[in-house]
Amino acid sequence: MEKTKEPEVTLELALEHGLTEEEYRKILEILGRKPNYTELGIFSVMWSEHCSYKNSIAVLKTLPRTGKSLLVKAGEENAGLVDIGDGLAVAFKIESHNHPSAIEPFQGAATGVGGILRDIFTMGARPIASLDSLRFGPLTNPRNKYLFDHVVQGIAHYGNCVGVPTVAGEVYFEECYTGNPLVNVMTVGIVEHEYIVSATAKGEGNAVMIVGSATGRDGIHGATFASEELTEESEYRRPSVQVGDPFTEKLLLEASLELAKKGFLVGMQDMGAAGISCSTSEMSARGKSGMIIDLSKVPLREPGMTPYEIMLSESQERMLVVVKKGFEEETKKIFNKWGLNCVEIGKVTNTQPLEIYMNGEKVGEIPAWHLVLGGGAPVYTRKTKYPSYIEEIRAFDIDEIPEPEDYNEVLLKLISSPNIADKSWVFRQYDYSVMTNTALPPGYGAGVLRIKGTRKALAVKTDGNGRYTYLNPYRGGAIAVAEAARNVVCTGARPLAITNCLNFGNPYDEEIYYQFKNAVHGMGDACRVFDTPVTGGNVSFYNESPDGPIYPTVVVGMLGLIKDIFHITTPWFKNEGDFIILIGNIKGELGGSEYLKVIHGLVKGDAPSIDLEFERRIHDAVLEAIRKGIVNSAIDISDGGLAIALAEACIKNPSGPMGASVYLSGDARNDELLFSECQSCIVVTVREDNLLEMEKIASKNMVPSTTIGRVKGDRRLRINTLIDIDTAVLLREYTAAIPSMMKGG
Numbered sequence: 095m096e097k098t099k100e101p102e103v104t105l106e107l108a109l110e111h112g113l114t115e116e117e118y119r120k121i122l123e124i125l126g127r128k129p130n131y132t133e134l135g136i137f138s139v140m141w142s143e144h145c146s147y148k149n150s151i152a153v154l155k156t157l158p159r160t161g162k163s164l165l166v167k168a169g170e171e172n173a174g175l176v177d178i179g180d181g182l183a184v185a186f187k188i189e190s191h192n193h194p195s196a197i198e199p200f201q202g203a204a205t206g207v208g209g210i211l212r213d214i215f216t217m218g219a220r221p222i223a224s225l226d227s228l229r230f231g232p233l234t235n236p237r238n239k240y241l242f243d244h245v246v247q248g249i250a251h252y253g254n255c256v257g258v259p260t261v262a263g264e265v266y267f268e269e270c271y272t273g274n275p276l277v278n279v280m281t282v283g284i285v286e287h288e289y290i291v292s293a294t295a296k297g298e299g300n301a302v303m304i305v306g307s308a309t310g311r312d313g314i315h316g317a318t319f320a321s322e323e324l325t326e327e328s329e330y331r332r333p334s335v336q337v338g339d340p341f342t343e344k345l346l347l348e349a350s351l352e353l354a355k356k357g358f359l360v361g362m363q364d365m366g367a368a369g370i371s372c373s374t375s376e377m378s379a380r381g382k383s384g385m386i387i388d389l390s391k392v393p394l395r396e397p398g399m400t401p402y403e404i405m406l407s408e409s410q411e412r413m414l415v416v417v418k419k420g421f422e423e424e425t426k427k428i429f430n431k432w433g434l435n436c437v438e439i440g441k442v443t444n445t446q447p448l449e450i451y452m453n454g455e456k457v458g459e460i461p462a463w464h465l466v467l468g469g470g471a472p473v474y475t476r477k478t479k480y481p482s483y484i485e486e487i488r489a490f491d492i493d494e495i496p497e498p499e500d501y502n503e504v505l506l507k508l509i510s511s512p513n514i515a516d517k518s519w520v521f522r523q524y525d526y527s528v529m530t531n532t533a534l535p536p537g538y539g540a541g542v543l544r545i546k547g548t549r550k551a552l553a554v555k556t557d558g559n560g561r562y563t564y565l566n567p568y569r570g571g572a573i574a575v576a577e578a579a580r581n582v583v584c585t586g587a588r589p590l591a592i593t594n595c596l597n598f599g600n601p602y603d604e605e606i607y608y609q610f611k612n613a614v615h616g617m618g619d620a621c622r623v624f625d626t627p628v629t630g631g632n633v634s635f636y637n638e639s640p641d642g643p644i645y646p647t648v649v650v651g652m653l654g655l656i657k658d659i660f661h662i663t664t665p666w667f668k669n670e671g672d673f674i675i676l677i678g679n680i681k682g683e684l685g686g687s688e689y690l691k692v693i694h695g696l697v698k699g700d701a702p703s704i705d706l707e708f709e710r711r712i713h714d715a716v717l718e719a720i721r722k723g724i725v726n727s728a729i730d731i732s733d734g735g736l737a738i739a740l741a742e743a744c745i746k747n748p749s750g751p752m753g754a755s756v757y758l759s760g761d762a763r764n765d766e767l768l769f770s771e772c773q774s775c776i777v778v779t780v781r782e783d784n785l786l787e788m789e790k791i792a793s794k795n796m797v798p799s800t801t802i803g804r805v806k807g808d809r810r811l812r813i814n815t816l817i818d819i820d821t822a823v824l825l826r827e828y829t830a831a832i833p834s835m836m837k838g839g
Contacts, residue, residue: 100705107131108138111134116472124460129142132400133459136458138459141471149476158622159629174591174630175217176590176628176653177287180548180550182548183285184219185284187651188593188651189638190211190513191279195277195701198239199243200248204340205335206381208252210281214281218291221258221283223261223542224281225281225554226280228245230265231269232268232512233512246523256347258528259523262539272639273639273641274637275382276647278595280556281798291359293377295360297376297589299419301416302385302414303437304414304415304436306413308395309370309393311403312329312336348432349431361380362415366408366604368408384442387449389439390736391449413698447460448465453513461644465681473517488700490699493540497763504689509832514738516828518835524536539555551587553587555578557649558649561701570618573620573704577732581730582654582726584665589652590653591629592631594648594701596610596631596649597637597649624713663727665729667726668779670752671781673801677770678797681758685700686701715795715799716778719787725780727778728778736768736772736775740777740811751822752805
């Protein structure tokens with residue numbers, strides 16, 4: 095191979111690229127020689143944590159990854175694919191863009207949206223909705239306020255311009271996210287079975303084409319940047335943050351979906367992390383083939399780019415497509431019609447290597463299989479150690495804290511705390527009704543989307559509580575799945591499958607790897623009980639700042655199916671006189687609760703207990719009642735406990751606040767009855783003549799059903815003699831909290 099004018103590769107240079115000495119030795123063994131600079135760069139990004147999952151794949155393989163409705167196994171394609179009948183499938187996936195958003199929040203968030211959209215439409219699916227799961231430090235910190243403001247702007251800008259609604263999500267604020275916010279974005283799409291596209295390169299002589307935007311120097315080593323801790327020097331890594339163009343993305347979306355319906359398309363993949371390196375190697379490995387590509391044919395927007403830069407660039411709005419030999423011109427016509435680049439840069443071969451040329455010179459040759467996840471990339475199982483902090487924070491006695499004297503005041507403080515308060519400041523920046531599929535908009539738990547041409551609807555939700563996972567990693571993982579499932583059940587949907595985004599600190603820290611391994615275990619156990627297989631997702635390690643790691647944050651994206659739109663159920667109280675019924679049990683569990691944090695300034699105790707089989711029966715009972723048409727509203731107990739659930743059910747009626755009169759009994763303390771974040775609890779309302787039927791359904795499913803009160807028209811929430819408050823006041827405090835904090839931001 096001819097020498098190129100590039101730095102001499104040494105072990106020191108490999109270490110600077112984020113590779114270990116062991117990995118560098120493995121590269122020498124694979125190639126049978128020393129890599130050149132371009133090859134070293136390719137290995138460094140493809141073997142980064144972000145692309146290779148080298149520290150997580152062994153654990154992830156323990157998750158349930160198959161199911162009767164899944165059309166592809168987890169990890170086989172760019173996104174999960176679930177059959178929903180009538181010849182339709184749902185493609186969905188969640189990804190993180192945490193590090194870029196910490197440095198350049200607007201573009202970091204915007205390009206996160208763009209990347210996940212491409213993962214969906216490269217499968218031939220039209221994106222119909224996005225969701226975002228966000229974590230920031232407290233809004234009392236000006237930097238956190240800036241990050242929050244600009245991340246939301248970035249999500250809104252990209253989604254609104256492309257014309258895909260953001261219909262659900264979640265936002266949390268905790269001190270540990272101050273230096274390292276989390277930006278997790280999920281997209282859902284619909285595709286007819288016959289037009290599903292695979293990210294595969296096969297067929298000797300078939301054309302390899304790059305489509306979309308030109309390639310620049312932005313985002314080079316972005317995958318490596320996402321695989322290291324944030325430090326004070328990270329501010330100077332702005333070149334690793336890509337710049338998005340949503341209008342080009344919209345054109346690329348339409349052109350790709352047009353191409354997906356052509357019989358000559360072989361495969362298509364987004365150029366996400368690691369750019370051309372990733373798409374060429376992964377498509378080749380998936381098709382058990384190779385490629386010869388010529389980088390001198392790649393459309394560039396900057397002069398003098400080297401092979402290293404072209405292969406590693408993460409410029410946005412680009413994809414790689416493989417079409418049958420002889421159909422190159424037909425492919426170009428489609429993309430040219432939409433004003434996009436479409437250039438043949440190579441051919442598929444029946445051998446394994448990825449051969450790279452530029453200006454007639456071979457600048458790289460690597461066996462594609464050795465670059466990819468599930469192939470020859472490194473796989474590690476890290477050591478674990480039971481976290482030393484856990485015993486101390488669990489040694490918490492509720493009797494150490496006094497009960498409040500004024501529960502009205504406590505309720506007002508909780509409902510206006512940023513983790514619970516109304517998030518319309520966020521979602522009003524999104525065009526959440528574009529495409530006219532949105533049946534239940536943001537702010538009401540799960541988002542619900544009609545599927546045009548059918549009587550079906552999808553319910554989608556992201557959920558996760560980092561505080562729980564910090565206190566008890568196993569329970570935190572299980573509860574993330576249960577909470578997401580419970581939210582879609584409350585809309586009338588049967589949970590089908592999940593995607594996940596696992597946000598943790600440094601995997602080389604044994605305590606953090608313990609958190610990760612046990613959280614995945616909990617998530618997997620919950621998925622097996624609920625029959626919601628894991629379709630794929632994302633692992634984001636190295637979420638640490640100079641102040642320390644984030645809470646271990648499991649975010650679950652749940653997909654549910656409503657077979658008849660008549661069964662769509664909303665969370666707000668509707669009819670005066672309806673009976674309020676608690677399905678489940680209130681237990682005295684305040685560990686990790688919003689009450690304990692906001693009122694007493696404590697993050698202590700254990701995460702709430704959960705019986706997964708019992709949770710499944712709760713789902714079954716509520717869904718049966720909804721499908722029999724006897725449930726007028728359904729809302730689950732989560733952050734803030736039963737009192738917050740009742741308050742939200744009173745104030746979220748679009749026609750104005752309702753009231754409720756509730757009586758609770760039990761052996762627990764009053765604050766435990768009101769604010770425990772007990773799992774497996776759903777509050778439903780029914781007419782008086784349906785009360786007996788609801789009790790029969792609960793009994794049949796072996797779950798408790800307790801009538802705790804009635805809906806009132808007087809706009810007051812009364813709970814025992816503890817709470818008596820005007821729901822209009824609750825609504826005012828609920829809606830004003832975040833806007834008042836963001837004033838002048």
